[in-house]
Amino acid sequence: MWRASVLTLFPEMFPGPLGVSLAGKALAQNIWALDVRDIREHGIGKHRSVDDTPSGGGPGMVMRADVAAAAIDAVRRDESAARPLIYLSPKGAPLTQARVRDLSTGTGAILFCGRFEGLDERVIASRAMEEISIGDFVLAGGEVAAMALIEACVRLIPGVMGAEGSKIEESFEGGLLEYPHYTRPQSFEGTEIPPVLTSGDHGEIARWRKSEAERLTRSRRPDLWAPYESRSRSARTPGYRTKRPPDGRKP
Ligand code: SAH
Numbered sequence: 001m002w003r004a005s006v007l008t009l010f011p012e013m014f015p016g017p018l019g020v021s022l023a024g025k026a027l028a029q030n031i032w033a034l035d036v037r038d039i040r041e042h043g044i045g046k047h048r049s050v051d052d053t054p055s056g057g058g059p060g061m062v063m064r065a066d067v068a069a070a071a072i073d074a075v076r077r078d079e080s081a082a083r084p085l086i087y088l089s090p091k092g093a094p095l096t097q098a099r100v101r102d103l104s105t106g107t108g109a110i111l112f113c114g115r116f117e118g119l120d121e122r123v124i125a126s127r128a129m130e131e132i133s134i135g136d137f138v139l140a141g142g143e144v145a146a147m148a149l150i151e152a153c154v155r156l157i158p159g160v161m162g163a164e165g166s167k168i169e170e171s172f173e174g175g176l177l178e179y180p181h182y183t184r185p186q187s188f189e190g191t192e193i194p195p196v197l198t199s200g201d202h203g204e205i206a207r208w209r210k211s212e213a214e215r216l217t218r219s220r221r222p223d224l225w226a227p228y229e230s231r232s233r234s235a236r237t238p239g240y241r242t243k244r245p246p247d248g249r250k251p
Contacts, residue, residue: 001108002031002032002104004108007037007039007071007075008039009038009040011036022162026157031157032154039068042067051115061117064120069123069127084109085110087124088111089119089131090138093133094132094134095132096172097172104152104154111149115141174213176214177221180216182197194208
């Protein structure tokens with residue numbers, strides 16, 4: 001079973017949004033599991049202290065390496081196969097759908113949620129934590145980031161979502177943003193559904209959707225468009241094709 005272990009100073013934030021809708025239903029059906037651990041249980045002294053002032057001065061507080069390490073080691077102690085250990089951090093590698101897909105096909109993840117100014121660098125190194133960011137902005141803590149990552153993974157686990165097909169055509173899957181959607185009513189404030197979508201011509205619909213996906217990606221996300229375009233250009237180059245085995249599989 002896919003299992004997320006979350007290390008946090010605010011366990012009461014969970015399951016939160018992960019407990020409702022399809023993810024929540026799948027959680028209740030044991031299609032995936034959520035294990036939330038309070039970092040403070042490993043805090044130091046009578047006050048269970050987890051943070052201290054930054055070495056070198058400056059504002060805020062830093063989470064202690066010894067406390068974090070104890071919390072991580074406690075999760076790993078009862079672990080048979082090692083799951084990826086992730087520290088949610090604005091300094092991490094940006095999370096992508098490819099990494100989400102990869103994580104969702106594994107056995108789960110251990111997610112460490114930072115607070116204050118973040119975590120002592122030494123424990124990130126000593127426990128070989130993978131640092132992942134959910135975007136170029138700063139949250140108050142790693143909990144919402146962990147929820148975002150878990151939700152993205154869980155919806156890809158077989159049996160969680162209804163229509164399996166809806167996962168293939170989505171944004172990012174082919175390196176493009178998804179085409180726009182429409183549904184009834186036929187006319188909304190004077191704007192009609194694009195006629196091709198109600199034509200019943202599935203070939204035309206597929207072509208329209210592809211060209212809309214390309215148009216959106218080109219105008220909104222040049223960072224996605226450039227690699228997509230160079231991939232489709234090399235796919236059209238005959239020299240590239242001949243490198244493929246005769247059965248047409250990609251090399
Ligand atoms: N001083 C840090 C920010 C600390 S924010 C810096 O400038 O890099 C406190 C915690 O929130 C972090 O330890 C991290 O766990 C979480 N966090 C904040 N922004 C995040 C983001 N974009 N992605 C993932 N986690 C984030």
